[in-house]
Amino acid sequence: MVTISELQILSRLNALMDSPAFDEFTLPKVLLVGAGGIGSHLMDLVCRGLHGHALDLTVMDGDVVEARNLAHQRFTSEDVGRAKVDVLAKALNTPEHRITAWAENLRESSQLVGYDLVVVAVDRPEPRRLVHASDVPWIDLRSTGRGMLVLTHLDATERIDVQTPDHPPASCQAEGVLEAGFVQVGFALAAAVGAQWVIDQVVHGRSPAKAMMMDAAYGGLSFAPLTGVGA
Numbered sequence: 001m002v003t004i005s006e007l008q009i010l011s012r013l014n015a016l017m018d019s020p021a022f023d024e025f026t027l028p029k030v031l032l033v034g035a036g037g038i039g040s041h042l043m044d045l046v047c048r049g050l051h052g053h054a055l056d057l058t059v060m061d062g063d064v065v066e067a068r069n070l071a072h073q074r075f076t077s078e079d080v081g082r083a084k085v086d087v088l089a090k091a092l093n094t095p096e097h098r099i100t101a102w103a104e105n106l107r108e109s110s111q112l113v114g115y116d117l118v119v120v121a122v123d124r125p126e127p128r129r130l131v132h133a134s135d136v137p138w139i140d141l142r143s144t145g146r147g148m149l150v151l152t153h154l155d156a157t158e159r160i161d162v163q164t165p166d167h168p169p170a171s172c173q174a175e176g177v178l179e180a181g182f183v184q185v186g187f188a189l190a191a192a193v194g195a196q197w198v199i200d201q202v203v204h205g206r207s208p209a210k211a212m213m214m215d216a217a218y219g220g221l222s223f224a225p226l227t228g229v230g231a
Contacts (some may be wrong), residue, residue: 002061003041010181015144017142018149023036023220026115027056027114027202028040028056028126028201028202029116029117030055030056030057030058030115030116030117030118030198030201030202030220031057031060031112031115031117031118031119032042032057032058032060032119032121032177033060033061033083033106033118033120033122033127033131034060034061034119034121034122034123035059035060035063035084035088035129036063036069036084036121036122036123036171036187037057037073037143037173037191038059038063038075038121038141038142038170038172038187038190038191039119039121039191040073040074040075040084041051041073041074041187041188041191042119042121042141042190042191042194042195042198043057043059043074043088043092043099044092045191045192045195046198046199047092047094047099049130049195049198050097050195050199050202050203052096053096053097053202053203054096054097054098055096055097055098055099055202056098057098058100058101058102058115059089059099059102060085060097060102060104060105060106060111061083061084061085061086061099061102061103061104061105062103062104062105063077063083063084063215064082064083064084065079065080065081065083065084065087065215066080067080068178070082071152071183072172072173072178072183072187074088075087083101083103085101085103086101086103088101089101097138100104105127106120106122106130106218107126107127107129107130108130109130109132109133109134111130112130112131114155115136115140116136116137117136117138117198117201117202118134118136118137118138118139119138119139119141119142119194119198120138120141121142121190121191121194123165123169123170123171123172125164125165125166126204127163128140128188129164132151132153132160132164136153137152137153137201137207138151138152138153139151139193139197139198139207139209140155140164141190141191141193142192143172143186143189143203144173144174145172145177145184145186145214146168146174146184146185146186146216146217147186147187147189147214147215147216148190148193148213148214149163149190149211149212149213150190150193150194150209150212150213151163151164151211152197152207152209152210152212153212154208154210155210155211156226158226159211159223159226161212162226166226172184172186172187175197177227183215183222184190184207185216185217186215187212188190188216189214193209197209205224209226211223
C-alpha cells in the first residue's frame with residue numbers, strides 16, 4: 001500500500017523531474033558576449049555554480065589576450081596572443097558543460113538568433129543595444145573602477161535608454177590604475193551578479209534581477225528617478 005507521505009514524495013519528485021532543470025531538451029542555450037574582466041570571471045563562476053548541472057554556453061569575443069589583461073582577467077602569460085574565447089572554452093569544457101568559442105564581435109542582430117539567454121559584458125553601446133532589442137531574457141553587465149551597473153530585460157525601456165548613451169570604448173579599469181600596480185574590482189561585482197542570474201535562469205527558469213548599481217566600497221547606489229516611470 002502506498003501511504004500519504006509516499007504519495008507526497010512521488011508528487012514532489014514528479015514536479016522536480018518536470019522542471020526545466022531536469023529536461024535536457026529544454027536546457028537553455030546561453031550566449032555570453034564579452035570575455036574580458038567581467039565575462040572571463042563570470043564564466044568561471046557559472047561553471048562552478050552549476051558544477052552538478054548541465055550547461056550549454058557560447059562565449060563570443062573577437063579579442064586576443066594581451067599582457068595588459070593579465071592583472072584583472074582570467075588569463076595567464078602563456079595565453080598572450082591567443083583568442084580569449086579559445087582559452088576559456090578549453091579551460092572550462094567538461095562532459096557536463098558544453099562551452100563553445102565564437103571568436104567574433106557582436107555586430108548584427110542575426111548573431112543572437114538561436115539563443116535563449118544572453119549576457120552582454122562589453123565596453124561599447126552598439127552591441128548592448130542589439131541585445132536590448134532581442135526578444136529573449138538578457139542581462140547587461142558593466143563596470144568602471146570600483147563600481148558596477150546592471151540592467152536586465154525586466155527594466156523599463158526608459159531606464160535602459162538613459163543608461164546606454166553613445167560613448168567611446170572604455171576599460172573597466174580607471175585610467176592609470178594598472179600602470180600604478182593595482183586593480184579596482186567593480187568587474188568582480190558585475191561578474192558575480194551576472195553569474196547568479198545565469199544560474200537562476202538555467203536552474204529555475206527565471207531571475208528577479210533588475211537594474212542595480214553598486215560600489216565595492218560604499219555598497220548600493222541609487223538611480224536618478226525617471227519622470228513618470230515606476231521603475
